[in-house]
Amino acid sequence: MRDLLGLAERKKSRLILALDFVSGDPAVFADRLLAALEPLVVGVKVGLPLALRMGFRGVCELVERYGSGYYFLADFKLADIPDVVREELALLSEAGFDGSIVHLFPMGLEEALSGVRGHDVFGLVAMSHAGSRLLDEHFEDLLRYASRLGIRGVVAPATKPGLVARARAFLPEDYLILSPGVGAQGAEPGSALRHGATFEIVGRSITASEDYYGAAERVVESQRRVIGE
Ligand code: NUP
Numbered sequence: 310m311r312d313l314l315g316l317a318e319r320k321k322s323r324l325i326l327a328l329d330f331v332s333g334d335p336a337v338f339a340d341r342l343l344a345a346l347e348p349l350v351v352g353v354k355v356g357l358p359l360a361l362r363m364g365f366r367g368v369c370e371l372v373e374r375y376g377s378g379y380y381f382l383a384d385f386k387l388a389d390i391p392d393v394v395r396e397e398l399a400l401l402s403e404a405g406f407d408g409s410i411v412h413l414f415p416m417g418l419e420e421a422l423s424g425v426r427g428h429d430v431f432g433l434v435a436m437s438h439a440g441s442r443l444l445d446e447h448f449e450d451l452l453r454y455a456s457r458l459g460i461r462g463v464v465a466p467a468t469k470p471g472l473v474a475r476a477r478a479f480l481p482e483d484y485l486i487l488s489p490g491v492g493a494q495g496a497e498p499g500s501a502l503r504h505g506a507t508f509e510i511v512g513r514s515i516t517a518s519e520d521y522y523g524a525a526e527r528v529v530e531s532q533r534r535v536i537g538e
Contacts, residue, residue: 410432432458
């Protein structure tokens with residue numbers, strides 16, 4: 310399993326690339342991005358749209374080909390009965406993923422999540438879009454639950470920096486906070502780090518850019534100004 314913080318130190322970056330939307334052949338597109346962005350990007354978050362376009366075998370090949378340079382995170386937002394979540398995590402781990410994002414609202418996941426060895430779990434405690442009322446209303450509950458689970462960390466939205474700050478203040482120190490919503494959804498690069506996030510998840514503002522290397526470089530430069538590197 311790849312060392313997320315070790316890779317971040319080495320690359321002096323806190324950027325996790327979200328791969329959802331592709332143009333052209335998905336395998337060619339992903340290949341081109343991952344071959345170029347390794348110096349800047351710490352982790353690659355694979356979303357369901359990419360997996361549906363490439364097929365799961367294609368995703369596994371990507372993980373195998375680029376596994377030495379990136380931490381691979383599966384964002385399939387698992388939300389099921391504990392036995393099924395346990396099986397999903399075991400299969401994603403077997404496929405080479407280092408971590409997965411899960412919904413916490415089904416609750417009762419203690420055993421399912423603690424049984425996963427060598428695979429990080431990140432729980433969603435709020436979502437980045439404006440209408441996520443139900444989750445946001447239960448933010449404190451979800452945070453408390455996340456902190457009891459002994460997982461690797463949480464996903465909290467860069468678009469709602471107050472929630473990132475509250476998550477940082479509440480969670481155990483060793484919990485990581487991954488923040489999506491930077492770029493296409495409006496948050497500025499570096500802003501979530503300033504509020505206590507450990508990593509920023511960025512998708513379309515890089516993947517849809519003609520100059521994706523330049524776009525990633527600008528994100529990482531902003532991040533370096535915050536983390537002082
Ligand atoms: O609350 C969330 N918001 C969010 O955007 C939780 C997420 N996991 N994401 C994911 O982050 C979303 O699925 C996408 O893969 C990425 C943001 O991409 P973009 O808006 O930077 O393109």
